[in-house]
Amino acid sequence: MEKDLIHLTVEQVLTGYDNYIKSFQELTRKAPGFFRKRDWSGMQNNHRLRLRLYKDEVNATKLRLEQIINEYLGDSVFWMEVKKNYSNAISGRKDIELVETFFNSVIRKLYPGLAINESLMYVHEGFNSCEVRSYEPLYHTYPYEWGLQKIIRSIIADFDFEAPYLNKEADIQFLVKAIREVILKRYRADESTITQVLRSVFYRNKAAYLIGRTFIGGKWMPFIIPFLHSPKGVYVDTLIFDPKIMAHMFSFTRSYFMVETEIPSQMVAFLNSVISHKQIHELYNAIGFNKHGKTEFYRDFLSHLENSQDQFEIAEGIKGMVMTVFTLPSYNIVFKMIKDYFDxxxxxxxxxxxxxxxxxxxxxxxxxxxxxxEFEEFHLPLNRIHPQLLTELRNTVNSLLEFNNNELIIRHVYTERKMIPLNIYLETCNLEDAKQTVEEYGNAILQLAKANIFPGDMMTKNFGVTRQKRVVFYDYDEIEFLTDMNFRWKPKPQSYEEIYASSPWYEIASNDVFPEDFKKFMIGRKDVKEYFFDYHKDLFNPDYWMSIQNKLKKGELLHALPYPNNIRFRPEEEV
Structure with a gap:
């Protein structure tokens, strides 16, 4: 009977995974249609549906198995046999690393109090254990002998978006000119020069991206070609060679791409050769496999723990009223826990x-x-916890802590990329960097607004500065949808009593926002305060906020491009 249960358990987990990946691929394949029809709300809704798939299918698998193997849920011998049989069943699969992660997710849901256990789970296998297959089916190849004009025309011809072009010939010449100015002025093409472009198109929001590389000057030069689709037609918006811009397009601050891939590890390996300083877990995230990205991140974290000796400590910055935040100085991540009581x-x-x-x-x-x-039952070695941090954890998140021998077990924690808190950055940077950063700060708030997010608490301590000096919001406890807010001008006092009232003499609803008041808390540094107020004067104008709100309520998608406007081929009014 137990043998039959083992096989049935393996079948149920595989059925759950196959249901997940089938739905994942079906939703991904819808992206070209949304781009073709310019159905941007459909694109976003489709993205949200895909994000929910994994958790839904893990939970469905858990419910099925609870009815079947109830008496064996905490039986380690039983699960060791299940893992052994599961490994045999998935041997040779092209997506083996994802299938292993799905098994880990299911057993963590079913096995009471399960810690990371190599005999029961796939702890170290992952990307590095995947068979390296030929890239050949992955991309189109364009040889040097064709010449630049023919290569560009062939690339455009190979990617048919099934929609009218704005001006295809102009696009071709824009691309030719950009390559001559950026690449051929520095490098000479010869018989070894070859260009490869991934067959799969990367879709996100209003854009479609081609990703490729050219071997020239003895090295691979990566590039990205963004396409947009306006009411006038499809057009090439720019050509990107800058590795910093490319890295930002795959950033931890960006939503995941919709991109078809038969062999995920193959796609990740190619991307890693193009955007080489992105970590493996970031690339899995970027192509939509964020649950496996989480697994790869955890494997990287375990490896780092084994090869480092520093202690976890309280993160720099003003302590939050809602979250306790700590970090490992040698690792580029912060750990955030929700406090037991809020200040x-x-x-x-x-x-x-x-x-x-x-x-x-x-x-x-x-x-x-x-x-x-997001992690549950997150284990840390107790001897790596700084005493000051341990005291802080006991004082603020004690209900989330469990101590077991030499381990600290955290019941619930978020991990997030480490950044310099904006308030600290502004205290130490020079005037030029300060001006650039406060511009970024305002841009961040306004771009979030155009994505229908109102940050709520917009103090500089709730924003971080990345290595590329980009400002990012990271404190989410007060965010609201912009369309739910009521932006108001402050009423003008009409009497002596109103002028000198110690508190507002007018009614204020919970969702009322007075942008005029933002100036009171937004920037503390005196030598850039007025510059910020002047540069981002719209921030303090309720009518501007309401204009964004009205566009959102009409269903417009206000697209924030992941690259600078000054590298675009055409001015906005032409498209």
Missing amino acids: PPKTMTRQEVRDKYKIVGLHDRVGRMADTH
């Missing part, structure tokens, strides 16, 4: 905070909100 004036519950993080997880982050991974 006034915060009044929300722990579940409400978790719900805010879920909103961010399902929303377009427009390059301005940090992606997070």
